[in-house]
Amino acid sequence: xxxxxxxxxxxxxxxxxxxxxxxxxxxxxxxxxxxxxxxxxxxxxxxxxxxxxxxxxxxxxxxxxxxxxxxxxxxxxxxxxxxxxxxxxxxxxxxxxxxxxxxxxxxx
Amino acid sequence: xxxxxxxxxxxxxxxxxxxxxxxxxxxxxxxxxxxxxxxxxxxxxxxxxxxxxxxxxxxxxxxxxxxxxxxxxxxxxxxxxxxxxxxxxxxxxxxxxxxxxxxxxxxxxxxxxxxxxxxxxxxxxxxxxxxxxxxxxxxxxxxxxxxxxxxxxxxxxxxxxxxxxxxxxxxxxxxxxxxxxxxxxxxxxxxxxxxxxxxxxxxxxxxxxxxxxxxxxxxxxxxxxxxxxxxxxxxxxxxxxxxxxxxxxxxxxxxxxxxxxxxxxxxxxxxxxxxxxxxxxxxxxxxxxxxxxxxxxxxxxxxxxxxxxxxxxxxxxxxxxxxxxxxxxxxxxxxxxxxxxxxxxxxxxxxxxxxxxxxxxxxxxxxxxxxxxxxxxxxxxxxxxxxxxxxxxxxxxxxxxxxxxxxxxxxxxxxxxxxxxxxxxxxxxxxxxxxxxxxxxxxxxxxxxxxxxxxxxxxxxxxxxxxxxxxxxxxxxxxxxxxxxxxxxxxxxxxxxxxxxxxxxxxxxxxxxxxxxxxxxxxxxxxxxxxxxxxxxxxxxxxxxxxxxxxxxxxxxxxxxxxxxxxxxxxxxxxxxxxxxxxxxxxxxxxxxxxxxxxxxxxxxxxxxxxxxxxxxxxxxxxxxxxxxxxxxxxxxxxxxxxxxxxxxxxxxxxxxxxxxxxxxxxxxxxxxxxxxxxxxxxxxxxxxxxxxxxxxxxxxxxxxxxxxxxxxxxxxxxxxxxxxxxxxxxxxxxxxxxxxxxxxxxxxxxxxxxxxxxxxxxxxxxxxxxxxxxxxxxxxxxxxxxxxxxxxxxxxxxxxxxxxxxxxxxxxxxxxxxxxxxxxxxxxxxxxxxxxxxxxxxxxxxxxxxxxxxxxxxxxxxxxxxxxxxxxxxxxxx
Numbered sequence: 001x002x003x004x005x006x007x008x009x010x011x012x013x014x015x016x017x018x019x020x021x022x023x024x025x026x027x028x029x030x031x032x033x034x035x036x037x038x039x040x041x042x043x044x045x046x047x048x049x050x051x052x053x054x055x056x057x058x059x060x061x062x063x064x065x066x067x068x069x070x071x072x073x074x075x076x077x078x079x080x081x082x083x084x085x086x087x088x089x090x091x092x093x094x095x096x097x098x099x100x101x102x103x104x105x106x107x108x
Numbered sequence: 109x110x111x112x113x114x115x116x117x118x119x120x121x122x123x124x125x126x127x128x129x130x131x132x133x134x135x136x137x138x139x140x141x142x143x144x145x146x147x148x149x150x151x152x153x154x155x156x157x158x159x160x161x162x163x164x165x166x167x168x169x170x171x172x173x174x175x176x177x178x179x180x181x182x183x184x185x186x187x188x189x190x191x192x193x194x195x196x197x198x199x200x201x202x203x204x205x206x207x208x209x210x211x212x213x214x215x216x217x218x219x220x221x222x223x224x225x226x227x228x229x230x231x232x233x234x235x236x237x238x239x240x241x242x243x244x245x246x247x248x249x250x251x252x253x254x255x256x257x258x259x260x261x262x263x264x265x266x267x268x269x270x271x272x273x274x275x276x277x278x279x280x281x282x283x284x285x286x287x288x289x290x291x292x293x294x295x296x297x298x299x300x301x302x303x304x305x306x307x308x309x310x311x312x313x314x315x316x317x318x319x320x321x322x323x324x325x326x327x328x329x330x331x332x333x334x335x336x337x338x339x340x341x342x343x344x345x346x347x348x349x350x351x352x353x354x355x356x357x358x359x360x361x362x363x364x365x366x367x368x369x370x371x372x373x374x375x376x377x378x379x380x381x382x383x384x385x386x387x388x389x390x391x392x393x394x395x396x397x398x399x400x401x402x403x404x405x406x407x408x409x410x411x412x413x414x415x416x417x418x419x420x421x422x423x424x425x426x427x428x429x430x431x432x433x434x435x436x437x438x439x440x441x442x443x444x445x446x447x448x449x450x451x452x453x454x455x456x457x458x459x460x461x462x463x464x465x466x467x468x469x470x471x472x473x474x475x476x477x478x479x480x481x482x483x484x485x486x487x488x489x490x491x492x493x494x495x496x497x498x499x500x501x502x503x504x505x506x507x508x509x510x511x512x513x514x515x516x517x518x519x520x521x522x523x524x525x526x527x528x529x530x531x532x533x534x535x536x537x538x539x540x541x542x543x544x545x546x547x548x549x550x551x552x553x554x555x556x557x558x559x560x561x562x563x564x565x566x567x568x569x570x571x572x573x574x575x576x577x578x579x580x581x582x583x584x585x586x587x588x589x590x591x592x593x594x595x596x597x598x599x600x601x602x603x604x605x606x607x608x609x610x611x612x613x614x615x616x617x618x619x620x621x622x623x624x625x626x627x628x629x630x631x632x633x634x635x636x637x638x639x640x641x642x643x644x645x646x647x648x649x650x651x652x653x654x655x656x657x658x659x660x661x662x663x664x665x666x667x668x669x670x671x672x673x674x675x676x677x678x679x680x681x682x683x684x685x686x687x688x689x690x691x692x693x694x695x696x697x698x699x700x701x702x703x704x705x706x707x708x709x710x711x712x713x714x715x716x717x718x719x720x721x722x723x724x725x726x727x728x729x730x731x732x733x734x735x736x737x738x739x740x741x742x743x744x745x746x747x748x749x750x751x752x753x754x755x756x757x758x759x760x761x762x763x764x765x766x767x768x769x770x771x772x773x774x775x776x777x778x779x780x781x782x783x784x785x786x787x788x789x790x791x792x793x794x795x796x797x798x799x800x801x802x803x804x805x806x807x808x809x810x811x812x813x814x815x816x817x818x819x820x821x822x823x824x825x826x827x828x829x830x831x832x833x834x835x836x837x838x839x840x841x842x843x844x845x846x847x848x849x850x851x852x853x854x855x856x857x858x859x860x861x862x863x864x865x866x867x868x869x870x871x872x873x874x875x876x877x878x879x880x881x882x883x884x885x886x887x888x889x890x891x892x893x894x895x896x897x898x899x900x901x902x903x904x905x906x907x908x909x910x911x912x913x914x915x916x917x918x919x920x921x922x923x924x925x926x927x928x929x930x931x932x933x934x935x936x937x938x939x940x941x942x943x944x945x946x947x948x949x950x951x952x953x954x955x956x957x958x959x960x961x962x963x964x965x966x967x968x969x970x971x972x973x974x975x976x977x978x979x980x981x982x983x984x985x986x987x
Binding site for chain 2: 025026027030031044045046049050052053068070072073074075
């Protein structure tokens with residue numbers, strides 16, 4: 001059911017971001033989503049990190065400490081093969097969700 | 109992987125914390141840098157970043173939580189919480205732990221024995237392919253040597269087959285002979301079993317060159333150490349075995365104790381030399397069964413295939429030797445317990461006892477579930493409050509379960525420790541000193557695994573019982589009414605059912621114990637065909653001093669004479685092996701005139717004994733018809749026999765047997781001159797068995813038991829006897845004991861069975877007491893206020909008592925009745941292991957009833973006292 005995936009939207013966005021950037025730290029993900037959505041979406045830091053750790057437990061992403069361009073130590077996340085599959089699935093069900101919602105809106 | 113990480117995270121909790129902190133800090137710092145880059149002042153940049161990030165601590169907590177290491181960390185918290193809780197109610201905790209300890213301890217001990225005797229194969233490489241070849245008829249376990257050779261040569265499914273037999277022989281190094289236990293083995297015995305020596309060499313197939321060609325001996329580790337101080341120079345030494353020289357060629361490894369689980373030999377000798385030890389040779393005699401045959405099934409061959417193969421071989425042998433092997437049908441059983449003879453009853457008994465032990469554990473679990481439910485009822489209010497302020501029901505269930513697990517871990521550990529200690533004692537126990545019996549019941553991994561499994565199951569299941577109530581609980585209602593128990597007590601509650609089940613199980617166990625004890629009593633009083641009281645026995649194998657059967661006879665006569673002259677002696681005689689002892693032989697019996705001695709023409713199979721004149725008198729075996737033997741019944745006169753009632757009835761029905769004839773294989777015609785009462789010959793639980801007695805003068809035997817009955821104390825007779833025998837032949841080793849002592853082995857199974865059942869019965873009674881006590885105490889304490897009010901408004905003591913105890917009493921009555929009925933039904937099963945276990949025994953039934961009433965009284969005494977001493981004024985002031 002598509003409705004369940006409303007909560008999964010954050011995860012979808014993170015997976016998508018990582019797919020696009022290759023490897024990124026939490027702050028970078030927040031920034032990327034904000035920029036890519038043209039400031040429409042602002043990710044809550046308070047939700048992002050628990051989500052990242054949950055996704056890591058699920059085996060969708062992996063993490064590694066690395067240095068940023070400004071020589072700061074940060075934890076970088078990358079997509080795993082399992083994460084790739086999860087992303088594909090999440091995108092499909094999100095498309096369905098949007099289609100469904102749109103259909104309902106058009107009906108009235 | 110993830111779960112591994114969780115476990116790992118437990119031990120790196122602080123590192124994980126640091127990791128998360130650093131990650132979050134990096135995030136904020138990057139935001140500050142960006143803000144500064146956008147032109148904000150450093151202070152503004154920091155403030156904005158922090159505000160935007162929100163509550164740092166809360167976020168971190170949530171990250172930790174989602175990092176699921178939480179699962180285990182929280183577990184730790186739960187355990188600490190549960191432990192604190194249990195410490196606050198030590199009475200509950202100790203009762204629960206003790207209950208479990210009893211249940212699990214009993215199960216583990218019984219399983220340990222079951223494992224040692226029934227489940228664990230012989231401690232040998234390839235033991236899983238080892239089988240014993242026995243015959244169609246259960247209990248007919250031994251083969252003849254020629255049959256063994258043929259079975260071995262003609263089968264196609266066995267890698268090899270070996271033969272062995274257990275015997276006693278006098279071994280002497282120098283002058284004094286010592287009775288010892290010997291295995292006579294085929295030359296390939298050690299080779300097939302893959303046993304290699306620790307010193308010297310083992311007996312090998314190449315040692316055999318026909319009868320008496322291999323006078324070699326391999327010592328067991330224990331015998332080597334006790335008799336030769338573990339000296340490796342024994343190899344090459346010559347010792348005397350029944351006066352024949354044998355050369356020690358090696359010492360077996362410490363771990364090898366022969367191929368019987370609990371009868372360990374002192375040494376091994378080649379079977380081809382059996383004549384030197386036994387005085388006669390069975391190697392050529394196809395009808396002479398007496399050796400055990402083990403086979404190692406070829407890899408890939410199933411037991412069914414091997415059996416089919418041996419059956420075909422057996423059919424061929426039956427055709428070639430219709431007299432000796434007619435109807436031969438080999439069967440395969442597990443080795444290690446003298447095949448079916450000991451194996452079957454032992455298996456039946458241990459499995460039955462295991463069942464009873466599991467019942468004890470079930471009773472303990474029911475008890476525990478009752479305690480948990482009561483405890484839950486007591487905490488209803490607290491739990492209701494927690495639910496109403498948002499605590500999840502899962503969370504509460506988890507906490508209750510943690511508590512249950514903690515209790516079961518403690519109880520299980522205590523029970524297992526106690527059981528392990530008992531099993532270790534059991535392993536060192538030598539129940540019958542003159543037999544090298546070792547029950548190695550030292551717990552192994554399997555036993556511990558069972559213990560852990562039992563502990564978990566018996567902790568979790570009772571702990572789950574209140575789960576139903578957690579889900580049904582209406583929080584608001586529970587808080588308002590203070591405790592839901594007031595309402596529950598009116599109806600039949602889960603606790604009543606649990607207690608009822610527990611009492612029923614206990615009544616069942618108590619009934620079973622009583623049935624067994626009564627059966628044992630009857631067994632000990634049952635007629636055994638002789639009266640052992642006041643009789644001294646001197647047993648010896650005259651081979652050990654170099655006598656042959658014939659040359660032994662005059663010496664035996666002198667011994668009887670000498671014994672008869674001891675003051676106070678009323679009768680003396682000899683028998684070749686004691687009834688209810690370990691020896692004895694069987695022989696098929698045919699009608700007079702039979703010439704075809706195939707098994708199908710057999711009328712009966714009779715135990716036979718060679719006795720001297722005077723034996724029947726000394727044993728007080730009643731002569732019902734005809735006459736006793738005299739010394740003139742010898743090899744110059746016609747063959748005669750005295751038979752027992754069963755023999756006479758099977759052979760001749762109601763016509764008098766005296767004067768009639770029968771024949772034994774080999775066409776010897778024998779006249780019956782007397783009939784004696786029936787007796788017990790192999791076990792006290794056996795059915796009526798035919799027996800024949802032959803005069804020593806016609807049926808000489810070197811194996812001799814001198815039976816001496818005296819009016820004077822047995823100890824006196826024994827010391828006089830010792831002197832008299834030494835005067836006749838000082839080199840003859842003999843064993844002196846009273847007849848009742850000699851029967852220890854025969855009585856042992858019944859005694860041990862009764863003891864075990866009694867222990868289980870006592871455990872069950874203890875559980876019943878704690879169960880009823882708990883229930884009564886609980887219901888009194890719950891209703892103390894109500895009882896107080898009753899007293900205040902003028903209720904009489906009996907009324908108060910009835911109010912407080914009617915419920916437990918009803919449960920007790922119903923439970924006991926159910927248990928008694930079950931017990932009566934179960935006694936049928938007990939009859940398998942205990943002689944004459946009859947449930948239709950008024951003493952058993954009334955005994956069980958009285959016991960259950962006593963249990964009830966004992967358990968409710970203290971709660972009743974408490975109910976009677978209710979002080980209304982004080983009670984009403986409280987709460």
